[in-house]
Amino acid sequence: MTDHILHLTERAHWDAARAKGRYEISTRGRTLQEEGFIHCSTRAQLPGTASAFFAGLTDLVVLVIDPALLDVPLRYEAARPGGEEFPHVYGPLPVTAVVDVEPWGADTP
Template sequence: MADPLLHMTTSAAWAEVVPGGELRPGSLAEQGFVHLSTPEQVHLPANRLYAGSTDLVLLCLDPARIEPEVRWEPGVPTDPSSMLFPHLYGPLDSDSVIAVLPYRPGADGTFAPPTDLPKV
């Protein structure tokens, strides 16, 4: 069994996706891909972009169900230089989502790597 890939979004954005539909975040149009993370790295963009936010969810994705292509590429310059992030080059199909979990910051407003994720 392996860890899922993760996509972080707001609960409101996820609520707009119909079963069997697709999530098309702004990054798909702006950068050509959907940002994904591993469980060990999702807290990095969470803290950079959403520190203190209390409305985030983690979409847990089964890599075997993800289409189209996922490429492993560098993040931003402040991430560790050897760290590669998964980028999905197309919309995120809701059928690849195996769980949706709330992602809340700690008392200090920062996020930690998630625990108790489903295995795939």
């Protein structure tokens, strides 16, 4: 069994993706087309991602993604040589690969 990967996003972006059948936001303020991939995290990496990129935002959700349901490449990559590797989804995320949606807020651990 492959571990799930996570993507933090604004609820409005997820709602729009559900209507289209695919999700195409890379990270806060950047689309898949601009970045080339969708930034994801492991469960342990998520708090750092939240504080670095989503501080001050409310109404956030965590997309829980099953890598086995992706129809695009998934790669674990570091931003710099020897750095921590994060999961990156190289293409639109099919909404069917999202197996759960969890709330995220200031009081979320």
